[in-house]
Amino acid sequence: MLVGLVANPTSSKDIRRLTMLARVIDVEEKANLVARLLVGLGSEPGVEVLAIDDQAGLMRRAVRLAGPGAPPFDFVPIEIEGSEADTRRAAAYLAEQDAAALITVGGDGTVRAAAEGWPRAPLVPVAAGTNNAFALTDEPSVVGLATAFAVSSSSDCFLPTTAIEVETTEGRALAVIDAVVVRSHWVGAGAIWEPAELVEGLVTTSRRTAVGIASVSAAFGPLQPTSVRHLHFGGNNTVRAVFGPGLVIDVPVTGHIDLPVGAEVALAGEAGMVALDGERRLPAKSALVRVVDGPRVLDLEKALRVF
């Protein structure tokens, strides 16, 4: 059974190391994490891994570290340019190869790029990012083992999710957690750390344990599984949110409404940019967002019960 693996060497290194208490997850730590994943995957027969190569040598370090415990392994045959386009292209390739699972190692941005390349991917998102609103934070050896069980089993161990499709004059993009219009007109250092920047946005999760915009949404109660919450920011009323690691602040919110799959909204065009999953990305002018079916995500508990 083919399992795809996309590990991002650049996650957890951005400006939030200065603007909040975000920690660095260095490349060697990620290699250790991936090595533990590989050992978990390799402990069930029949699993083969195709992984993306990278300019930091992350996968090569991980394979060396995992040693004989790793499953049969090769690199996805695509040229690496050292940007998120590599993740998108690798995911698209793995979709063509009909991989039974796509493991991502990185932050929410890594998951987003993978979902853009393969919109209905059977995802196993392993947390190595700053917020990790989407990813699994469990021990990677356990996640690797669970993935091996899931791809070897006849049961469907993946759960559906909802995503947000964003259409602007620059083309289409996908967000797996949130698409938010912010005031800044620049991509710059990417991240957002000031609530005053927020204008309006959509968020797919209201999990109380999540960090970021999801934490803001959690203040307004649970979301139906196939719904998305439309938030308007500003005004005098605030909600307390864990906006980022070590950043517990009041976020001004004027209103919210829950939208079903299929709903379409035109976002405030006069503001600057649309931030996708916490990173400034596209100009907000003429931006349209649609609630769509998202990637499928591993149900860890169910996969482990397969054993």
Place this chain on the structure above:
Amino acid sequence: MDIPREDLVDMYETMVKIRRFEERIKEIYFTDKLPAFDIAAGLIPGEMHLAAGQEPVAVGMRPHLKEGDAITATHRPHHVAIAQGVDLKMMAAEIFGRDTGLGHGKGGHMHLFSVQPNFGCSGIIGEGIPVAVGAAMAFRHKGSDNVALSFFGEGAANQGSFHESLNLAALWNLPVVFVCEDNAYAISVPKTASTAIADNSDRAAAYGIPGVLVGTNDPVAVYEVMGEAIARARRGEGPSLVEIKTDRLWGHFEGDADAYRSDEFKEDMAERDPMNAYAKLLTDEGILNESDIAAIQQAMYDEVEEAIQFAQDSPYPEPESAMEHVFAERTVTL
């Protein structure tokens, strides 16, 4: 996170000035050195290391600096010196070895020293890093809110001076920002052949300070990160390490055949040229139009030309002054 228009335009103007300066120095450098390459001959004696492509690393700090801040740089110093506002005429004169230069023509291109603004650089790898730590110590002792910045390459991050400096700066909570310009090559040695780990920003954790990776050669990204790092140091919250992936468009030195980098590598770099990318960003956002760009180019070209002309018209130091300016002169009262 709103960036004032004047900061965005100022960064572009400075990038144009830097690029034009480097291009003119490149043109003039080989004058009279050929047919057999004689490094001492011609208008610009000695080696030459130009920073075309690395402009964003330097300009991003500009709007966050205040008078009295101290900066140290490397053998490839022009972009940093120009960004800090070192006198362009005196800098050109120094490169040309003239008496009107920053060091009376005795230091040359790799040894540019300015008191106001406080700038110094050296050809010794990793030399400037502890010097910046010393400046930061002085600022703390004086009770000022000035900061020191140290620019160095990814090769220098393997030197002992880098590790000793980060350790002391962290231990004593000093107001210094360590800026690693990663252009992937230390002369001809690719980073993968010199450095055990992948990213130098990861090394910050070993000293208990924040480390940030700026993965794109984009002045706006550098502006935002440097703004936070400098503000943090000024507030007394201590040092940080910023690693910026940048591009050295030309060879290590003027005269370098640069055969160790593939044509494809160089073509990719040329496509990413930050001058074009940033100009496009500013015009797309309506910050500048085509005639603004042309006007800025003309103004910066004129300023560079004036500096070059000043240098060419300046006298050489007299041979009798060879032993002056070697030691600081002090009167000691016993």
